[in-house]
Structures are given as structure tokens and as C-alpha cells.
Amino acid sequence: MVQVKLKPGESQDGLLRRFRKKVTNAGILSTVRRKRWHISKSELRRIEKKKAIRRARRRQRKAMGR
Numbered sequence: 001m002v003q004v005k006l007k008p009g010e011s012q013d014g015l016l017r018r019f020r021k022k023v024t025n026a027g028i029l030s031t032v033r034r035k036r037w038h039i040s041k042s043e044l045r046r047i048e049k050k051k052a053i054r055r056a057r058r059r060q061r062k063a064m065g066r
Contacts, residue, residue: 002019002022002026002028004018004022004025009041
């Protein structure tokens with residue numbers, strides 16, 4: 001669980017910014033989104049494989065552009 005306390009002289013905006021950063025770094029939102037619907041292991045592997053292929057293609061395009 002992420003907690004932030006208001007520091008002396010800190011604005012509400014600063015507090016909210018720190019909270020959002022901690023939530024992002026903790027990976028809470030990505031976990032919630034992933035667990036929102038049940039995905040079978042085979043489907044998860046298929047999705048991960050698809051992502052890996054896309055990353056490899058992007059890297060390859062980037063390397064060829066140099």
C-alpha cells in the first residue's frame with residue numbers, strides 16, 4: 001500500500017504528484033489492469049510473444065534508420 005504524508009510547506013499538487021509517482025513506480029495500476037479480467041496462461045504467453053515481436057521490430061527499424 002502506497003502512503004504519502006504532506007511535508008511542511010508542500011502544496012496539495014505536490015503531494016498528489018508524489019503519490020502518482022509512487023503508484024506508478026510500484027506498478028499498482030498495471031497489476032490492476034492485468035487482473036481486471038481472467039486471462040488464461042496460454043493467452044498470456046501469446047500476448048507476451050506478440051509484444052516481444054513488436055519490440056524487436058521497433059529496435060530493428062531504429063537500428064536501420066541510423
